[in-house]
Structures are given as C-alpha cells and as structure tokens.
Amino acid sequence: MKKKYSQHKRQGIIRDPKVERKDLKDTEMALVSELIKNSRRSDRELARAIGVSQPTVSRMIRKLEKEGIINEYTMIPDFRKLGYNLCAFIFFRLKAPIAPERIKWAREATAERLSQTPFVILLLERGIGLDREAVMICLYKDYASYTEHRNIIREFPFLVPSDVDSFLIDLNDEVHYRYLTFASVAKDLLRSIDKGNSPTRKEGP
Numbered sequence: 001m002k003k004k005y006s007q008h009k010r011q012g013i014i015r016d017p018k019v020e021r022k023d024l025k026d027t028e029m030a031l032v033s034e035l036i037k038n039s040r041r042s043d044r045e046l047a048r049a050i051g052v053s054q055p056t057v058s059r060m061i062r063k064l065e066k067e068g069i070i071n072e073y074t075m076i077p078d079f080r081k082l083g084y085n086l087c088a089f090i091f092f093r094l095k096a097p098i099a100p101e102r103i104k105w106a107r108e109a110t111a112e113r114l115s116q117t118p119f120v121i122l123l124l125e126r127g128i129g130l131d132r133e134a135v136m137i138c139l140y141k142d143y144a145s146y147t148e149h150r151n152i153i154r155e156f157p158f159l160v161p162s163d164v165d166s167f168l169i170d171l172n173d174e175v176h177y178r179y180l181t182f183a184s185v186a187k188d189l190l191r192s193i194d195k196g197n198s199p200t201r202k203e204g205p
Contacts, residue, residue: 022067027052029189031060032069036186039073076180080171084120084139087171088146090153091132093163106158113156119149132163 024032030050034041041049047057064070079087098106114121120139127135136153140146146168154161 026193033186033189036182083141085171086140087169088138089167090136091165092134093132093160095160
C-alpha cells in the first residue's frame with residue numbers, strides 16, 4: 001500500500017518576530033523530535049512512534065503549528081547533486097547603528113534587493129562577533145556566482161563595503177566532518193525528556 005502522508009499542510013509558516021518560550025509536554029517534545037527525524041510519516045505512524053492515538057497526534061500538530069513551534073516541513077537534499085558546489089558564510093558590518101524609525105526601511109530595502117537576485121540564501125540574521133554585526137549563509141553553483149552576489153551585497157546602502165568578509169566551504173571537498181543535519185536536535189529533545197530538565201518541559205501526559 002502506498003504510504004499516506006500526514007494530512008496537515010507541509011509548507012512554510014510565517015514566523016512571528018516576537019517569540020515567547022512555550023512549555024511543552026513530554027509527548028509534544030517527543031512528537032517534535034519524531035517530525036525532525038522524518039516529517040514524511042503519517043499521523044498514524046507518528047502516533048505509533050510516540051505511543052499515543054492518531055487523533056491525539058493530529059490535534060498536537062495543529063496546536064504546535066498554531067503556536068509557531070513548527071515553522072516548516074522540509075527535507076535536506078544533497079546540495080552537490082543539485083549543482084551547488086559552494087557554501088558561504090558572509091559577515092558584514094553596518095555603517096552606523098540604525099535608528100528605530102529606519103529599521104523597517106532597512107528590512108524592506110534588504111528584502112527588495114534580495115528578491116531581485118537569483119541567489120540561494122539559507123539564513124540572514126543579526127548578531128555579534130568577529131567585529132561584525134550580521135551574517136548571511138548562502139549556496140552557490142560556482143565561485144563566479146559567489147563573487148557576483150558579494151559585490152551586490154557591498155552595494156547595500158547601510159553596510160560598510162570594505163567590511164564584507166566570507167568563509168567559503170567547498171561542498172566537493174574530499175573531507176567532510178559533519179553534513180548538515182538536525183538529528184542532534186531530535187536526540188537532545190529526547191534526552192531532555194529522559195532527564196526531566198528540558199527548559200520547555202511541562203508536566204502532563
């Protein structure tokens with residue numbers, strides 16, 4: 001019989017910028033762990049894996065989606081087989097602290113410029129370290145694409161062009177220490193349940 005996929009929508013969910021920590025029951029953390037390991041399974045299969053009924057799993061998934069704990073259902077491909085040969089961590093610094101009234105403008109300007117480029121951006125976030133204030137993680141098919149994208153980034157009006165630095169990873173390198181995976185997150189959630197000390201743990205069945 002052909003495997004049935006979960007009836008819940010497997011698509012991106014818009015994230016709320018204001019995040020509040022949610023207290024999760026052990027069964028909810030176990031469900032999140034199982035979904036991280038393999039989100040292709042049906043609700044019935046997930047129920048069997050964590051020892052609850054299928055309606056309970058369906059109800060928990062709807063709750064986790066609504067609360068923003070589940071943001072997206074996806075899979076991790078072998079990027080090399082899709083033609084991506086280079087991964088870059090690009091670090092940059094702002095010209096000056098952005099005034100609160102200009103933060104929205106900066107976000108919109110960034111979103112507009114990025115939407116006009118064909119480059120694959122996995123992550124773009126602010127932070128601190130290495131004398132830089134933000135990082136972008138991208139995939140490229142070749143070095144020429146990376147160079148083109150780096151030059152576009154340097155034209156952003158609120159960045160210091162000379163302070164755009166990169167760490168490049170050759171995805172075709174013969175030596176790999178650990179491929180991208182979220183399996184360790186799934187294992188850590190289960191360890192938290194066993195120890196009973198998860199920061200999001202909530203008493204209950």
